[in-house]
Amino acid sequence: MAERVLVMVGTRKGAFLLESDAARRDWTLAGPFCEAWPINHVVAEPGTGVIYAAGGNEWFGPAVWRSGDRGRTWTHSSRGLAYGEGEDPVKAAWSLAFGADGRLWVGVEPAGLFVSDDGGRSFREAAGLRHHPSRADWMPGAGGLILHAIVPHPRDPAQVWVAISAAGVFHSFDGGETFEPRNRGTRCDFNPEDARYPDWGQCVHGLVMAPGRPDRLYQQNHCGMYVSEDGGRQWTSIEAGLPSDFGFPVAAHPRDPDQVFLLPLNGAVEGRFVPEGRAAVWRSTDAGASWRDLRAGLPQANAFFGVLRQALATDRLEPAGVYFGTSGGTLYGSADEGGSFAEIARNLPVVHSVETAVLPA
Template identity: 70%
Template sequence: MAKTLILVGTKKGAFILESDAVRRDWTLKGPFCATWPIQHVIADPASGTIYAAGGNAWFGGAVWKSTDLGGTWTHSSEGLNYGEGAEPVAAAWSLAQGPDGLYAGVEPAGLFKSTDDGETWTHVSGLRDHPTRPNWQPGGGGLILHHIVPHPKDAKKIWVGISSAGVFHSADGGTTWEPRNRGTRADYMPEDQRYPEWGQCVHSLALAPDGSERLYQQNHCGMYRSDDGGKTWTSIEAGLPSTFGFPAAVHPRDPDTLFLLPLNGDIHGRYMPEARAAVWRTRDAGNSWCALRNGLPQQDAYFGVLRQALATDRREPAGVYFGTGGGALFASADEGENWTCLAQHLPTISSVETLVVD
């Protein structure tokens, strides 16, 4: 039987919503992961294994795993550390399945890899060995590696997003790295330093599905597209209500279609512009945008949406999902044209991802 799963990470554990291919009726299950703070939940589409990155300074960092669609869970932190005498890993913040293993991003910012389905971890030390590392500064939430984008076919290519160090890319499996931030602003820097080589506060990073290495980036200071794997970035914020926001999600098949949730600004509350909720969509790679509002609250919507809390599924038409800081989960089964609230009063939602089982 076909299933569609929404995987939700929250400040008090992981939750799973389950439906069929039609995506009309949903069942909520959870909380899982012993109600640990869970920052990001993903699934390996090939095996169906679900992984959850979590922890905090009290628990430490670990990655939970379920091989039965959430029925049972185990967790491991073996190897998820920088070694004796080094600053401890406070939490695991992000996950990504690459062609040759599972990646985890942690706080303080660093990258780990597992080749045994999350049982043990190896530090990808080349990133923290980069000469800029001693000068990386934390963003408002800390110094966190929060986005990992492996190339889907070339295991040697990987991009990461770090607040507030920027985007870095490796072409050799993580041995060496280079900043890829040319064209992205850092408005908080002095005027003559607004476009540094590194030091930008990237919020979200997404790879288009066509294999062209097109990237989309929501930054603290603008919305951008790169058509060359991040070597150069072009602003695509014209037509949006704000240059500020956190999550961005690509369409599963169309490289020109992107979904975005702008907020009203970094110092004006960080909620829906005019307190009217909308998901913004482009069909032409950011040259124009439209607001999708049908079914979303159009008054008193003073909520925010965090950087991993927007996702699509690979159904036809694609589903789109987002979760709020107030614990509401919204869904569209028609690429954003119409919206339904699937759940309310969950803990603060940190992440939303999907798994389709045919």
């Protein structure tokens, strides 16, 4: 059966969709969708291909948009996407993920977790997260107090990991009723010397699961790059060989649990752009023991863009595609696992997120 590759892009001014055949040489661009709202994350439901987009801001409020016809028409809902009376209001929806049972998880700002059992038409809070004793210690990162990563277990619908800036990684065994922190071994360089490895308070930037290995997680942190082999109970630094210990996005290979991609920036206070103004995606093929820079087709002079935490993704074709979007509105893609890149869209608004789906033609 012929297949089409869909690249879903969330931006400061709406969602955009790019499509290509399996060769991934020529792309068509459509958008902006979602009435040009700020859109933080766009995903497709496995199996159905229904597209969901999370967004909003303090002016619009939060919402999750839905399209069942590849972007031609959209509806949106915020029913139940709110905290109780007297609490800080939910400003925006930030992240989306589908559990093994088909439920839709939604991360919001201020950091909290919601779930929908009816395809994004209504939501309820998984309140166990905000009821954790650490809640009083959560502090907003530069972008706010955001739940920006949701990693459901691929087989067990009761298990889910989330990441919050700046609170850390938390895990639930019971569908969101209770959570425990999973941060041992990750640094807080901004803390006093005697508090560099707290139980919570870390500024996580990206969190992904290795394919076929639910206990292996990769994390890009404000303070380093890490891998865990036990579901986040213990983390090990894998930043040796990288040009910086700072960056935002991380993406797993779709089939090989030892392969992981990231895009380091030059540092938290040095400008947050690609090191030396030379763009590269960095790939490890041995679970972070070593790294190689992938630069073919990427600008190697005067490139001062950043790449945000959800703006790096892979597709599941063979060989896998690798895609990232920049703060300058350019989208790059590779059809050969990073061997070479090409510009596939330009002059978009600031890119917040990049995700992919492979659908029937």
